[in-house]
Amino acid sequence: GIQVEQSPPDLILQEGANSTLRCNFSDSVNNLQWFHQNPWGQLINLFYIPSGTKQNGRLSATTVATERYSLLYISSSQTTDSGVYFCAVAGVQGAQKLVFGQGTRLTINP
């Protein structure tokens, strides 16, 4: 089945810094989503982005489907951005399954 790798596994930044999180996947996808898991454990939908670029406030995401990666950008980080960011994909092959990466743990220090 499709494989998903996220990097870096951990990222520690000061408030105000910018960050880039990466998601690599091993096959063509028809679904790619970015989630933020907050300190209370809730999974928050950030972007549905199987291709192209989207922006929502300080967050933006780009998926280059032909090169099999997606990037999540966080600008002017705030302490409330802390948590774990997950990428999840469904491949064109085996499209029913939604597979998660291992996540990037982001810590924003004041």
Added chain:
Amino acid sequence: NAGVTQTPKFRILKIGQSMTLQCTQDMNHNYMYWYRQDPGMGLKLIYYSVGAGITDKGEVPNGYNVSRSTTEDFPLRLELAAPSQTSVYFCASRPNHNRVKTEAFFGQGTRLTVV
């Protein structure tokens, strides 16, 4: 619009007990999923369903059973609880992959402790 609703939110079980985690969605989604998340780890797929009457195993199905009698409901059954099943369980749903947009939505999670 309630989305995906899981019950209970928390539960403590004794070893060997059984329980059912409930999941219901009101978005008329064909696909539904159960994941478990161990502390500090990612989400692992337990079972999934592509429609009423159709279920299939994910990566970690041992010790669990599911059924899908309606589009809305996808309960997860633990028959003989073991400490290794201590985890947070998430249910999710999304439209059929042939739809234009197949965004998945998650429930709030069920935190299960087996002692």
